[in-house]
Amino acid sequence: MKIIKRIDTWVEVLKKLPEVRYAGDLVLRQVVSEVKVEEGVVLGEKLGRVLIKYRKIADYGRGFAAPQIGEGKAVFVTFVDNRLQTFINPKIIERSEETNFYRELCLSSGIMAADTERPEWMVMEWTDVNGQRQKQKVDGFLARLYQHEEAHLRGKINLDEAMEGGIVFATFDPLKEQLRKTRG
Numbered sequence: 001m002k003i004i005k006r007i008d009t010w011v012e013v014l015k016k017l018p019e020v021r022y023a024g025d026l027v028l029r030q031v032v033s034e035v036k037v038e039e040g041v042v043l044g045e046k047l048g049r050v051l052i053k054y055r056k057i058a059d060y061g062r063g064f065a066a067p068q069i070g071e072g073k074a075v076f077v078t079f080v081d082n083r084l085q086t087f088i089n090p091k092i093i094e095r096s097e098e099t100n101f102y103r104e105l106c107l108s109s110g111i112m113a114a115d116t117e118r119p120e121w122m123v124m125e126w127t128d129v130n131g132q133r134q135k136q137k138v139d140g141f142l143a144r145l146y147q148h149e150e151a152h153l154r155g156k157i158n159l160d161e162a163m164e165g166g167i168v169f170a171t172f173d174p175l176k177e178q179l180r181k182t183r184g
């Protein structure tokens with residue numbers, strides 16, 4: 001993918017999704033506060049609408065967190081297998097020692113990608129939209145996605161967690177990107 005295509009996409013996002021916050025906005029660097037379930041559900045629906053709009057523009061995009069629309073609240077959404085899911089007050093309670101590498105994109109990082117090293121699997125707890133506390137061990141791409149979104153709630157974006165020299169222009173095809181065992 002050529003960088004010019006990425007820039008075109010980003011310009012469209014800037015025009016059509018004015019609620020999105022970008023790197024440099026301090027709201028992205030704040031640790032969020034927990035929310036009540038009802039508030040989490042409303043916020044999840046709002047985030048879901050933006051993520052779906054984004055996917056129409058960019059053809060990809062799997063997750064979106066509350067700080068990215070200026071809300072310092074512990075909520076993120078994912079879009080996986082054609083389904084939106086809301087995670088309220090998520091907490092990672094266990095992480096593997098084994099790690100992997102992946103060039104992460106983020107709506108809030110514009111045309112830049114960040115190669116980041118993260119645990120290969122982890123266990124996360126969260127509250128679902130019915131108010132039930134859930135717990136799941138995930139690995140592979142899902143573990144990567146959840147950790148990226150959870151990092152937003154700790155006030156970190158992918159650029160903050162990139163390995164040394166890992167911040168690059170996103171000229172690759174995000175749909176073909178693979179998890180790697182080594183830094184490469």
Ligand SMILES: [Zn+2]
Binds near residue numbers: 105107158
């Ligand atoms: Zn992100």
